[in-house]
Every structure is written in structure tokens, then in C-alpha cells.
Amino acid sequence: MNRxxxxxxxxxxxxxxxSAGLSFCLRxxxxxxxxxxxxxxxxxxxxxxxxxxxxxxxxxPTFGGTFSPQHxxxxxxxxxxxxxxxxxPLDRQARSLYDETISxxxxxxxxxSKIRSLAYSPDENPSDKEPLSQREKEIIVxxxxxxxxxxxxxxxxxxxxxxxxxxxxxxxxxxxxSATGLTIYAIVNHLVDLTEINL
Amino acid sequence: MESEYHYSPAEKMxxxxxxxxxxxxxxxxxxxxxxxxxxxxxxxCRDQNVDCGTFLSVVNFxxxxxxxxxxxxxxxxxxxxxxxxxxxxxxLDYMLPAIRRKLLDGIRMRTDDVSFxxxxxxxxxxxxxxxxxxxxxxxxxxxxxxxxxxxxKEGFSISTYSDHHEEVASSLHELKSIIIKxxxxxxxxxxxxxxxxxxxxxxxxxxxxxxxxxxxxVPSIVxxxxxxxxxxxxx
Numbered sequence: 001m002n003r004x005x006x007x008x009x010x011x012x013x014x015x016x017x018x019s020a021g022l023s024f025c026l027r028x029x030x031x032x033x034x035x036x037x038x039x040x041x042x043x044x045x046x047x048x049x050x051x052x053x054x055x056x057x058x059x060x061p062t063f064g065g066t067f068s069p070q071h072x073x074x075x076x077x078x079x080x081x082x083x084x085x086x087x088x089p090l091d092r093q094a095r096s097l098y099d100e101t102i103s104x105x106x107x108x109x110x111x112x113s114k115i116r117s118l119a120y121s122p123d124e125n126p127s128d129k130e131p132l133s134q135r136e137k138e139i140i141v142x143x144x145x146x147x148x149x150x151x152x153x154x155x156x157x158x159x160x161x162x163x164x165x166x167x168x169x170x171x172x173x174x175x176x177x178s179a180t181g182l183t184i185y186a187i188v189n190h191l192v193d194l195t196e197i198n199l
Numbered sequence: 200m201e202s203e204y205h206y207s208p209a210e211k212m213x214x215x216x217x218x219x220x221x222x223x224x225x226x227x228x229x230x231x232x233x234x235x236x237x238x239x240x241x242x243x244c245r246d247q248n249v250d251c252g253t254f255l256s257v258v259n260f261x262x263x264x265x266x267x268x269x270x271x272x273x274x275x276x277x278x279x280x281x282x283x284x285x286x287x288x289x290x291l292d293y294m295l296p297a298i299r300r301k302l303l304d305g306i307r308m309r310t311d312d313v314s315f316x317x318x319x320x321x322x323x324x325x326x327x328x329x330x331x332x333x334x335x336x337x338x339x340x341x342x343x344x345x346x347x348x349x350x351x352k353e354g355f356s357i358s359t360y361s362d363h364h365e366e367v368a369s370s371l372h373e374l375k376s377i378i379i380k381x382x383x384x385x386x387x388x389x390x391x392x393x394x395x396x397x398x399x400x401x402x403x404x405x406x407x408x409x410x411x412x413x414x415x416x417v418p419s420i421v422x423x424x425x426x427x428x429x430x431x432x433x434x
Contacts, residue, residue, distance in 0.1 A: 037264040044267075047268050051270075052265045052266075052410070175376060176373060176376075177369075177373060180316055180320040180323060181320060181373055184317065184377055184381050185377075187313055187316070188313060188381040
């Protein structure tokens with residue numbers, strides 16, 4: 001999933017204290033924009049994941065009678081990751097049914113790394129501090145001056161496909177998807193001068 | 200254990216607002232006026248001619264963040280559409296113009312720097328939102344009117360309803376981060392903060408509005424189509 005989108009996490013737990021606590025922790029994890037929903041019964045959990053697509057369900061393994069992680073994934077119909085809340089340690093067999101486990105004594109860095117690896121694919125992960133390459137900066141300047149991908153490709157002796165790949169990477173690194181947004185970025189970072197562009 | 204709704208018709212209207220002040224917006228868009236004393240939700244709705252099932256469906260959805268399987272049966276599509284139209288009016292005629300004014304004053308707009316571009320970004324965004332809402336009113340809402348009137352328009356089904364909802368809220372996310380990262384340093388801090396607070400709130404409300412359309416409107420139209428014998432192509 002995209003880094004600048006919010007992560008949707010459902011916390012399913014009968015104890016309101018554990019549920020609220022976990023939900024609160026998940027929303028404040030540094031560097032992770034999460035939005036949480038709490039449900040306290042199995043019928044509510046099923047209604048919830050069917051109506052509102054979630055990325056991760058954090059569930060108490062002893063939750064409700066017919067509950068099983070596989071059943072939940074099937075009901076969700078998307079790529080839902082199911083995480084067990086470990087109040088008492090689970091055995092290996094039980095653990096293997098889940099994508100991950102979070103213990104109620106888990107520390108923040110460990111929760112962050114677990115949620116990250118569940119939610120983002122590895123190639124998305126290190127992107128946020130990656131600087132723009134020289135080529136990407138050149139392309140930004142040409143985009144801001146109003147050139148089309150085809151014109152940029154001709155000017156830089158690249159294929160249109162390569163230009164598009166560069167543009168996707170630029171959008172991902174800067175979290176800017178619009179031409180006006182790129183123009184602002186380019187001016188503030190002195191890649192172009194305001195007098196050089198047609199507004 | 201049965202799934203349970205957060206609020207029932209027997210709840211006091213004032214309790215809803217005391218629990219979550221954001222529900223004032225929902226109330227207003229349904230046309231419910233303040234001054235209802237200690238009356239229950241059912242009583243206030245009856246007095247003010249508001250469909251109670253639809254009102255509570257929206258309230259419960261906004262509160263809990265998800266819907267129950269039987270939700271479509273509680274909703275009057277006409278009442279929900281009226282609510283959504285009122286929301287459109289609120290965003291387009293009230294909230295977005297108010298943010299624009301604050302932004303304009305806050306960034307001390309000049310024509311020779313990025314402050315001008317920030318406003319341009321906002322204007323492009325506003326016309327994108329307007330376009331999206333007009334599309335809904337011209338296609339989806341008209342289609343629903345025709346369904347309710349008993350002679351559904353040919354060639355449209357709710358399953359063809361496009362989902363470009365993501366963009367509506369994500370562009371605001373981009374605007375916020377542009378102002379924070381690249382905004383003019385000589386801006387009026389208080390006015391700009393005010394504009395940013397409003398943008399955060401607007402983003403939340405737009406996201407919630409789009410969710411109401413996806414999670415309440417779409418299922419109730421599917422149900423309506425089934426009742427009118429139209430085979431929905433929804434999965």
C-alpha cells in the first residue's frame with residue numbers, strides 16, 4: 001500500500017481496557033499513520049471487515065466461539081493481515097495461524113517494525129529518506145516548465161516509459177502528485193526561478 | 200451474541216452531541232434544529248419530520264466507523280440523498296470558500312512567489328471536488344430519483360459508480376504537507392494555523408462523507424435495485 005495513505009486497523013477484543021489501550025498505542029506509533037476501529041464481539045468484527053476494508057485485524061485468539069484467522073481472511077475478501085494479541089504466550093501451532101503476534105507487553109519500536117513489515121512491501125519501506133537523483137531533478141524542471149512526458153523523453157534521450165518511471169518515483173519520494181505541487185517544490189528548492197515558468 | 204447498534208431511537212438527542220460534538224454536523228444536514236430539550240431521538244425526528252432510521256444509521260456509522268449487515272433495511276434512500284446533497288452544499292458553498300479566505304489572508308498572497316501557487320493548488324482542488332460532487336448529483340442522484348419514481352434510467356447501475364473518492368481527500372493531504380514543508384516563512388502564523396486546522400477538519404469530514412456514500416448509499420441503492428427487479432452487477 002501507499003505510504004501516505006492511512007492504515008486501517010481493526011482491534012477486536014472483548015476487554016474494553018485492552019482494546020482501548022491497544023487502539024491508542026497503534027494510532028500513536030511514530031511514522032505510521034494508523035486509524036483504528038474497535039469491536040467487541042465476533043458478529044461486529046465480521047460486519048466491520050465486510051463493510052469497511054481493513055488492512056490489519058488485531059484479534060484476541062480466544063475471541064468468540066467460531067472465530068478462526070482463516071475464516072476472517074475469507075470473510076474480508078481482501079489481503080487482510082490477522083495479528084494475534086498475546087495476553088498469555090501462544091504455542092507454536094496457534095502462532096502459525098496468524099500473520100504476526102503482538103504481546104500486551106510489546107515495546108513501541110518492536111510494534112512499529114511489526115506493523116511496518118505487515119503493511120508495506122520491502123521496496124516501499126526505505127523510500128522516505130531517499131534523496132532525489134540528479135536525473136529526477138532534471139525531470140522535475142522540465143515538468144514544471146510544462147513539457148509533456150513525450151517532450152521530456154525526446155529532450156533527455158529517454159523512452160517515455162523511463163520518464164514515467166522517474167515521475168512515479170518522484171511522486172513517491174516527495175509525496176507530491178500534482179504539477180502545481182511540483183512547481184512549488186521546484187521554486188522553494190531553487191530548481192527553477194519563478195520567471196522561467198508560465199503560470 | 201447479536202451485533203448491536205451504538206445508539207437507539209430511545210436515546211436522548213442531547214446525549215449524542217454530548218458524546219461526540221461532530222454529530223452536530225449530521226444533525227444540521229438532516230435539518231434538525233437545536234432547542235429540542237430532553238426529547239429522545241425518535242421524538243425529535245418525528246417532531247421535525249426527519250427519517251429516524253436514516254438519521255440513526257448515519258449517526259451510528261459515523262460513531263462506530265462500520266455498518267451492520269442489515270443497515271440497508273433501515274435507510275430511506277430519499278432521506279439519505281437529501282442529507283448527502285446538504286453535505287455537498289456545506290463543503291462547496293461554506294467550508295472550502297472559508298478555508299480559501301483564511302489561506303489568502305494567512306499566506307499574505309503576492310503574485311511573485313509560492314504563495315500564489317499555493318492558492319492555485321487550492322483552487323484546482325476546489326474545482327476537482329466540485330466536479331466530483333456535480334458528477335454524483337447529475338448521474339448517481341438522478342439515477343436514484345428515477346429508481347424511486349419507478350422508472351429506472353437505462354444504462355446505469357450503481358455498480359458502475361466510479362470510485363475516485365480516494366483523490367478527494369488525498370489531495371488535501373498533499374496541500375497540507377506542501378504548506379507545512381514549503382509554505383512562505385513570512386505568513387501570518389495564526390491565520391495560517393487556522394487555515395491548516397480547517398484543512399485537517401475538512402479532510403476528516405470529506406473522508407467521512409465519502410465513506411457514508413460508499414458504505415450506506417451504495418448498499419441501500421443495491422437493495423432498491425433488487426426491489427425494482429434490476430439485477431445488480433455488484434459482486
